[in-house]
Amino acid sequence: MKMKINKSQGKWENGKTVPLILIGIVVVQSTLAFLISYIFQIRFGDGIIYSGIIIGYPCFFWFLISWIRSLRDCGSTLLDFGRPRVEPASILLAILLLPAAVLSLFDMSENGRGTIMGVFLLFIPVTTFIISSGRLQIVENGIWHHATLLKWKDITGYCWTGTENTQLMLQSGKTFFKGAGIPLPVPPEQKAVVNELLQKHLPAGS
Structure with a gap:
């Protein structure tokens, strides 16, 4: 059963999560830069550099660990659409x-x-x-795109969009990336196969 994306959900839905996270990071970094420059009596520009380092290092290693874990959890490749x-x-x-x-x-x-x-x-x-x-792939345990594995259990909806109705938009149920993601281009000749795989792996009526 095809699942539709609910476009009337809250602020963390429909792809709004990432911009809100980025705004939060900017606010946190600015506040941290002010505190560092005030406590250590340095220029605000230097405070921005040090706050960026404090925030950037953990974010990068979090991304790296998530990427490695996703690679490990992919399983076998079912369909390969090339690089997005x-x-x-x-x-x-x-x-x-x-x-x-x-x-x-x-x-x-x-x-x-x-x-x-x-x-x-x-x-x-x-x-x-x-x-x-990275490549856009449908794999054994989910959909791999932009160096990230979106597992089947985390997909709460999907729909087709674009001028030719061949761009796949997935709705994620992940805590920090909840909502509709970016459209993923699918070759028109493979749309039917993708629909079949989605209906096979996603629970009906979810």
Whole structure:
């Protein structure tokens, strides 16, 4: 039975989770930067750098651990649609940050601060590379896209969208990523097979 995405659900639904998380991170980082600059009597710009490091390191390692766990949990591949589109702005940012990160790694002044910043700046190129090198696949234990495994048990709905009605939109029930995700392009000739797999793996009437 095909499940429809409920577009009238609360603020954590329909893809609003990620923007809210990003806004929360900005607010937390700004507050932390102010506190650091006030307590240690340093410039606010330096406070932003240190707060970014404090927040960035745990976020990167959380992403890395989640990616490795998702790879391990995928199971066998049922359908492979190739690499999904990555925003050019993200790739450009990664390319621009890469030389800055390398230069910072060789800057050992100020008690190793250059090394800390260099590793921090490497996070975005590495993360972008991991996401852009990933593939859109239907696997044994869920749907793999953008370096993330969305397990069958976490999919609470789906629908088809786009001009040709060939873009698959999934609704996630995950705590921190609840709601409708980004549309995933599916070749028109494989839409029927995808529908069959979705109806097979998703519980009827969910």
